[in-house]
Amino acid sequence: MAALSTGSRGPVLSLFVTLIALGIIVGGNLRKQVGILFLVGTLVVVTALFTMPENLTARYNVFASSELVVTRKGLVVFSTISSRWILWSNALELWLRDIPHFLFGSGAGGYAALFPWRDFRYPHNLFLEILAEFGIIGLVFFLSHAVLAVIDVVRHFRKRYSQPEVLWLGATLTVFFSAMFSGDINDNRLIWFFLSGLLAAVHSGNSESRFSKIELDSPAVLS
Numbered sequence: 001m002a003a004l005s006t007g008s009r010g011p012v013l014s015l016f017v018t019l020i021a022l023g024i025i026v027g028g029n030l031r032k033q034v035g036i037l038f039l040v041g042t043l044v045v046v047t048a049l050f051t052m053p054e055n056l057t058a059r060y061n062v063f064a065s066s067e068l069v070v071t072r073k074g075l076v077v078f079s080t081i082s083s084r085w086i087l088w089s090n091a092l093e094l095w096l097r098d099i100p101h102f103l104f105g106s107g108a109g110g111y112a113a114l115f116p117w118r119d120f121r122y123p124h125n126l127f128l129e130i131l132a133e134f135g136i137i138g139l140v141f142f143l144s145h146a147v148l149a150v151i152d153v154v155r156h157f158r159k160r161y162s163q164p165e166v167l168w169l170g171a172t173l174t175v176f177f178s179a180m181f182s183g184d185i186n187d188n189r190l191i192w193f194f195l196s197g198l199l200a201a202v203h204s205g206n207s208e209s210r211f212s213k214i215e216l217d218s219p220a221v222l223s
Contacts, residue, residue: 014177016041018170025157026166084124084181090114091123091132105135122184129185149195156202168198 019038023031094106094114106113111132112121122129130139153169161169172194179188 011174011178011182013181014174017177018173021173022166022170025169026161087120087123088125088128091125091128095128095131095135101135103135103137105131105133105138108133124182126179126183126185126188126191146191146195149199153198153202162201165198165201168194168201172198 016038019034019041023034023038026034091111094111095101109121111123111129114120123132127139130142134142157165157169172191175188175190175194179191
């Protein structure tokens with residue numbers, strides 16, 4: 001309810017995408033619990049949209065609305081659905097403008113120069129923002145840390161995992177998916193916090209209540 005009242009649609013969507021991902025990753029009773037959370041979450045969201053005051057739910061009802069926005073290319077019709085695509089396309093266009101932009105980007109804050117008449121400061125996608133402003137070299141530096149951590153986590157979850165680890169994974173995935181739809185680099189700094197927490201949980205050395213995937217896939221073990 002608190003997330004819905006903020007009017008931010010990206011995190012709400014990210015939460016449901018995360019629940020689907022967790023349902024695929026985990027097994028046994030944990031998978032059932034994730035499925036129940038998904039159904040309950042859907043019911044809560046639908047109920048809230050029909051019962052909460054209009055000033056709190058207005059942003060969820062404007063997917064088909066549109067407005068004219070002045071850009072360098074002239075007047076462009078912006079709607080909630082099309083705006084993300086336009087912002088992402090402009091980020092790719094800026095990145096692929098020439099060799100220097102491809103390698104090094106346009107510099108921090110360079111994306112905002114595409115919309116001098118409107119407050120579009122970032123493309124609402126973490127990777128596209130890095131490409132547009134720091135180029136492929138910047139993205140490589142960014143991913144060099146994250147990929148090593150992800151590989152470590154994937155190797156661990158292929159063997160065994162505990163409920164606290166699943167919770168940390170869920171929080172990390174939620175923040176990551178949210179970064180694909182909203183926020184800029186600074187807003188999405190929480191990715192590193194939750195990824196660090198996930199790594200700490202994985203390497204804590206506490207094997208209590210930790211089960212292998214084979215055990216988790218067997219209802220008898222957790223009953």
